[in-house]
Amino acid sequence: xxxxxxxWVMAFLAPIIVFMAGHLxxxxxxxxxxxxxxxxxxxxxxxxxxVMKLFGKRESTTxxxxxxxxxxxxxxxxxxxxxxxxxxxxAVLSFKGDLIVLAYILVIAPLGxxxxxxxxxxxxSAIGVxxxxxxxxxxxxxxxxVLVSVILYYDTASLAEIVEAQGSFxxxxxxxxxxxxxxxxxxxxMLGEKPFDQPVAPSExxxxxxxxxxxxxxxxxxxxxxxxxxxxxxxxxNLFLGxxxxxxxxxxxxxxxxIGVWLVLTLVMFLVSVLINGVFGRFKMGQSLRFYWxxxxxLALIGLAWVVLNNLEVIY
Amino acid sequence: xxxxxxxxxxxxxxxxxxxISFLTYxxxxxxxxxxxxxxxxxxxxxxxxxxxxxIPGNMSELELFDHMSLLFDIDWFSYLFxxxxxxxxxxxxxxxxxxxxDAARERPFYGLFMLSLIGGIGITIARDLISLFFxxxxxxxxxxxxxxxKRKGAGRAFKTYLGFGMLSAGGILTMIAMVASTGxxxxxxxxxxxxxxxxxxxxxxxxxxxxxxxxxxxxxxxxHIWAPGAYAHAxxxxxxxxxxxxxxxxxxxxxxxxxxxxxxGILATYGSWNELTGIGLIIAxxxxxxxxxxGVLAMxxxxxxxxxxxxxxxxxxxxxxxxxxxxxxxxxxxxxxVLNHTLFKTVLFMGFGxxxxxxxxxxxxxxxxMIHVMPATFWMFLVGIFAAAAIPIxxxxxxxxxIYEAALEKGIGVMVPILFLASVSAFLYSFRILQGGFxxxxxxxxxxxxxxxxxxxxxxxIIMIALIVFAFIPGAPMELISRAMQDIGMQAPEYSTIELGxxxxxxxxxxVMISTGIGFVIAxxxxxxxxxxxxxxxxxxxxxxxxxxxxxxxxxxxxxxxxAPYERVLKPYxxxxxxxxxxKLYRGANQVGRLHRTVFNGDVTAYLWLIFVAMIxxxxxxxxYGGWF
Numbered sequence: 001x002x003x004x005x006x007x008w009v010m011a012f013l014a015p016i017i018v019f020m021a022g023h024l025x026x027x028x029x030x031x032x033x034x035x036x037x038x039x040x041x042x043x044x045x046x047x048x049x050x051v052m053k054l055f056g057k058r059e060s061t062t063x064x065x066x067x068x069x070x071x072x073x074x075x076x077x078x079x080x081x082x083x084x085x086x087x088x089x090x091a092v093l094s095f096k097g098d099l100i101v102l103a104y105i106l107v108i109a110p111l112g113x114x115x116x117x118x119x120x121x122x123x124x125s126a127i128g129v130x131x132x133x134x135x136x137x138x139x140x141x142x143x144x145x146v147l148v149s150v151i152l153y154y155d156t157a158s159l160a161e162i163v164e165a166q167g168s169f170x171x172x173x174x175x176x177x178x179x180x181x182x183x184x185x186x187x188x189x190m191l192g193e194k195p196f197d198q199p200v201a202p203s204e205x206x207x208x209x210x211x212x213x214x215x216x217x218x219x220x221x222x223x224x225x226x227x228x229x230x231x232x233x234x235x236x237x238n239l240f241l242g243x244x245x246x247x248x249x250x251x252x253x254x255x256x257x258x259i260g261v262w263l264v265l266t267l268v269m270f271l272v273s274v275l276i277n278g279v280f281g282r283f284k285m286g287q288s289l290r291f292y293w294x295x296x297x298x299l300a301l302i303g304l305a306w307v308v309l310n311n312l313e314v315i316y
Numbered sequence: 317x318x319x320x321x322x323x324x325x326x327x328x329x330x331x332x333x334x335x336i337s338f339l340t341y342x343x344x345x346x347x348x349x350x351x352x353x354x355x356x357x358x359x360x361x362x363x364x365x366x367x368x369x370x371i372p373g374n375m376s377e378l379e380l381f382d383h384m385s386l387l388f389d390i391d392w393f394s395y396l397f398x399x400x401x402x403x404x405x406x407x408x409x410x411x412x413x414x415x416x417x418d419a420a421r422e423r424p425f426y427g428l429f430m431l432s433l434i435g436g437i438g439i440t441i442a443r444d445l446i447s448l449f450f451x452x453x454x455x456x457x458x459x460x461x462x463x464x465x466k467r468k469g470a471g472r473a474f475k476t477y478l479g480f481g482m483l484s485a486g487g488i489l490t491m492i493a494m495v496a497s498t499g500x501x502x503x504x505x506x507x508x509x510x511x512x513x514x515x516x517x518x519x520x521x522x523x524x525x526x527x528x529x530x531x532x533x534x535x536x537x538x539x540h541i542w543a544p545g546a547y548a549h550a551x552x553x554x555x556x557x558x559x560x561x562x563x564x565x566x567x568x569x570x571x572x573x574x575x576x577x578x579x580x581g582i583l584a585t586y587g588s589w590n591e592l593t594g595i596g597l598i599i600a601x602x603x604x605x606x607x608x609x610x611g612v613l614a615m616x617x618x619x620x621x622x623x624x625x626x627x628x629x630x631x632x633x634x635x636x637x638x639x640x641x642x643x644x645x646x647x648x649x650x651x652x653x654v655l656n657h658t659l660f661k662t663v664l665f666m667g668f669g670x671x672x673x674x675x676x677x678x679x680x681x682x683x684x685x686m687i688h689v690m691p692a693t694f695w696m697f698l699v700g701i702f703a704a705a706a707i708p709i710x711x712x713x714x715x716x717x718x719i720y721e722a723a724l725e726k727g728i729g730v731m732v733p734i735l736f737l738a739s740v741s742a743f744l745y746s747f748r749i750l751q752g753g754f755x756x757x758x759x760x761x762x763x764x765x766x767x768x769x770x771x772x773x774x775x776x777x778i779i780m781i782a783l784i785v786f787a788f789i790p791g792a793p794m795e796l797i798s799r800a801m802q803d804i805g806m807q808a809p810e811y812s813t814i815e816l817g818x819x820x821x822x823x824x825x826x827x828v829m830i831s832t833g834i835g836f837v838i839a840x841x842x843x844x845x846x847x848x849x850x851x852x853x854x855x856x857x858x859x860x861x862x863x864x865x866x867x868x869x870x871x872x873x874x875x876x877x878x879x880a881p882y883e884r885v886l887k888p889y890x891x892x893x894x895x896x897x898x899x900k901l902y903r904g905a906n907q908v909g910r911l912h913r914t915v916f917n918g919d920v921t922a923y924l925w926l927i928f929v930a931m932i933x934x935x936x937x938x939x940x941y942g943g944w945f
Contacts, residue, residue: 011831015835056846059849059850060849060850061849061851062848062850063851063852064687064688064851072836072843075835075839075842075843076838076839079834079835079839080708080831080832080834083835084831093827093831095822096823096828097821097823097828098721098820098822099821100717100720100724100821100823101713101717101821104706105708105828107705108708108709108832111702111707111746114751115750115755118750118754118755118756119755120857121755121756121757121854121872121873123872123873126751126756126874126875127874129747129751130747130748130751130874130879133740133744134881136743136744137737137740137744137882140736140737140740141733141736144736145733148729148732148733151820152727152729155820156820157724157821158821158822216849217849220839220842220843223842284881286881289881289882289885289886290885307729308727308729311727
C-alpha cells in the first residue's frame with residue numbers, strides 16, 4: 001500500500017481521535033459506574049476538565065529526569081500504538097507492522113511508565129508495577145492463543161488485512177466465538193478493570209504506579225490511560241467486530257461513518273468491562289493467575305483447535 | 317602465501333597476543349594491552365574480510381604434530397559466527413582493564429581469555445571434526461579456569477560446568493567414532509556423505525548425539541543447568557564473553573548437525589507437514605520449553621548475574637526454535653537472534669558488572685537507586701534490557717519477530733503462545749533487575765559510588781549505539797544473514813534495508829522509529845508546555861501518614877521477594893526439577909562408583925590379597941586349560 005494523502009491525514013488525526021474518545025469514554029464510564037452504585041455521578045466531560053486542571057497546575061514535583069522520561073514514554077508508547085491499529089477500516093500505519101509488532105508496541109508505554117515510577121523510590125509504585133507485569137503474564141497466555149487463532153484463521157498477521165477480510169459483516173466473532181469470549185475476558189485485565197485492578201488498587205497501595213505523580217505528571221499518565229483504553233478495546237473491535245468498516249466505498253463520508261461505528265463498538269466493548277467492574281471486588285494476584293490460566297486458556301485452546309480443524313477441512 | 321585478510325592472519329594475531337599475555341601476566345597492563353591490541357587487530361581483519369569479500373578463502377592446514385594437522389576454511393555461514401565472537405572480544409577486553417587492574421589476585425586472566433577466544437573462533441573455521449574437537453576443548457577448558465568467583469556456590473558451578481563439558485566432549489568424540497566406523501574421512505563433506513549413505517538409525521543416533529554435544533553448550537533444556545551457575549560465577553568481565561560470545565559456538569554446532577551434516581532434505585523424509593520436519597518440530601519444542609523455563613526462573617532470581625544467566629538460557633531457546641522450524645524465515649530469525657543476543661547480552665553483563673565493580677554487591681535486594689549515581693551506565697543497560705525484551709525501539713524485535721512469523725507461517729499454533737509467555741517473563745525479569753539494581757531508593761552506603769570508568773563505558777556505548785541503529789535498519793544485518801543462508805543451501809526471506817517481510821506480515825523498523833519520533837514530539841509539546849516540575853529529594857515520598865524513622869534506606873526499597881504471589885503459584889512447577897533429576901543421576905552414578913571402592917578401597921594389603929587371589933585363579937586356570945597359552 002502506498003503512502004496516500006489519506007494515510008498522512010489519518011496518521012495525524014488518529015492520535016487526536018483516540019485522545020478525544022478516550023476521555024469521553026472514561027467520562028461515560030464514571031457516569032455508568034455511578035448509576036450502578038445509585039449515585040448521580042460527575043458530568044460526562046469531567047475527564048477533560050480533570051486533565052486540563054492537572055496540566056494547568058502551577059507546580060508539580062518530580063524525583064528526577066527518569067520520572068520525566070517515564071511520563072513521556074507512557075504517552076509516546078500509546079501514540080505509536082494508536083498509529084498502528086486500523087481505525088474504522090482505515091489502516092493508518094498498520095500495513096507497516098503486523099500483530100506481533102503491535103503486541104510489542106503495546107508494551108512500550110507500560111514499561112516506560114514502569115521506569116518512571118520505579119525511579120521515584122516509593123515502594124508502593126514498585127509494588128503496583130510488579131503487579132501489573134504479573135497480571136500481564138496471566139492474561140497474555142489466553143490472549144496470545146487468541147491472536148494465533150485469528151492469524152491462522154485469516155492466514156495473515158496483518159491487522160489491516162484481518163479487518164479487510166471481515167468486510168460485509170463476516171465478523172470474526174461469528175466464525176471464532178470461543179476465541180472472542182477468551183479475548184474479552186483477557187480484555188478485562190488489559191483494561192485494568194475489576195476484578196483485575198490490582199496494579200492500581202487505591203485502597204491497598206495508594207494508586208500504585210501513580211502514587212508519586214502529581215500535577216502535570218499525573219496528567220500525562222491520565223492521557224496515557226485514556227488513550228490506552230481506546231487502543232485496547234479498539235484492538236478487540238478490529239480483531240472480532242469487523243473493525244467498524246460497515247460503509248463501503250471511498251471518500252470522506254464513508255470514512256467518517258466507519259470511524260464513528262468503530263468508536264461506538266469500542267465504547268460498547270469498554271462498557272461491557274465497566275459493567276463487570278461495577279459489581280466485582282478485587283482478586284489477589286495468585287488468584288488472577290489461576291483464573292486466567294484456567295478457564296479462559298481452555299476456551300482459547302478450544303478456539304485454537306477450532307481454527308486448526310477448520311483449516312484442515314479447507315485443505316482436504 | 318598468507319593474505320592479510322585471511323583466517324591465518326586472525327589466528328596468528330590472536331596466538332601472538334595470547335603468548336604475550338601469558339608470559340607477562342604478572343605485569344597486568346602489558347598483558348591486557350597485548351590481548352586488547354591483538355584482538356582488536358583480529359577483529360579489524362575479520363571486519364575487512366567481510367567488506368573486501370575475501371570469503372570463501374582457501375583451505376589451509378596447520379600441522380601440530382606428525383599426522384595431525386588442523387584444517388581451516390571460511391564461508392559466509394561460519395563468518396557470521398566468527399564475526400559475532402571476534403568483534404565483541406576486544407570490547408570486553410577493554411572493559412576488563414579496570415576490574416583486572418584492581419583485582420588482588422595475580423592470574424593469567426587475559427591469556428585464558430585469549431585462549432578461549434581462539435577456541436571460539438577456531439570452532440567456527442574448523443573444517444573437519446578433529447579440528448573442531450581440538451578447538452572445542454580449548455574453549456571449554458580455558459573457560460573452565462575462568463569460573464573462579466569467590467562467592468558461595470562457585471565450586472558447584474565449576475563442577476557442573478566440568479561435567480557438562482565432558483558430556484559435550486564425549487558427544488563430539490562419539491560423532492567422530494561414528495564417522496570413523498563408516499570408513500569416511502573427517503571433513504565436513506565426508507561426514508555429510510557418511511550420513512547420507514548410512515542407515516536411518518545411524519542418522520538419528522548421530523543427530524541425538526550431536527544435539528547433546530552442541531545443545532548442552534548452548535544451554536538447551538534439559539542440559540541448561542550448568543549455564544546459570546557458570547555465567548554467574550565466572551569473573552564479572554568474562555561472563556559477558558562467556559554468555560554473549562562463546563555460547564554461540566553451541567548454536568553453530570547445532571546448525572552444523574541439523575543443516576550441514578544431515579540437511580533438512582533428509583530430515584524431511586522422517587515425516588514433514590507444511591514444510592516443517594517432524595524432527596525440526598521436536599527441536600523447536602525443546603527450544604520453546606528452554607525459553608519458558610529460562611524466563612520463568614530468571615524472574616525469581618535475587619542474584620543479578622544469575623538472573624541475566626537464566627535470561628541467556630531463555631534467549632538461546634528462541635534460537636533453537638528458529639533452527640527447528642527452519643525454512644527461510646525460521647533460519648533467518650535464528651541467525652539474526654545470534655547477532656542480537658551477542659550484542660545485548662554482552663551489554664547487559666557489562667552494565668551489571670560495572671555496578672558490581674563499583675559497589676561489590678550482586679544481590680538485587682541490597683542494591684537500588686543506582687541511576688542517581690551511575691546514570692550513564694543505567695542508560696546503556698536500559699537499551700540492553702529493551703533489546704532483550706524486544707521493545708521495538710531497539711534491534712531486539714527484528715529477530716524475535718522473524719521467529720514468531722516462522723512459527724505462524726508453518727501454522728504451529730501452540731508454539732507462539734509459549735514463546736509469548738517466555739517474552740512476557742522477559743518483561744518481568746527485566747523490570748526486576750531494573751527496579752532492584754537501578755531504581756528505588758539509594759542506600760546510604762552507596763551514596764558516594766562513582767560512575768563507571770571510561771574504559772567500561774566506551775565498549776558499552778558502542779554496543780548501545782549498534783542496538784539503536786539496527787532498530788532503524790533491521791534489514792542491514794540481513795545482508796550478511798542471506799549470504800550465510802546461501803552457504804547452507806537456503807534462501808533468505810524478502811527484505812529491504814528498512815523492512816523485513818515474511819509470508820504473513822511485515823515489520824518496518826524505520827516506520828516504527830519515525831512514529832516513535834512523532835509520538836516523542838507530541839508528548840514533548842504536552843510535557844514542556846507548562847512549567848517544569850520541582851525536584852524533590854528521594855526520601856520525600858508519600859507514606860500514607862507513616863514516618864518510618866529507623867533504617868529508612870532498607871525499608872523503602874521494594875526488591876526482596878519481588879514476584880512473591882507468582883512464586884507461590886509457579887515455583888512448584890518450575891522448581892528446578894530438571895536440576896534435581898540430574899542430581900539424582902549423579903548420585904546413582906556415584907553409588908555405582910562406590911561399589912567398586914569396596915574392592916579397590918585404597919588399602920595396599922587388600923590389593924596384595926587381591927593380587928594373590930588373582931594369581932591363584934589364573935594359575936588354576938592355566939593348569940587346567942594350559943593348552944590355551
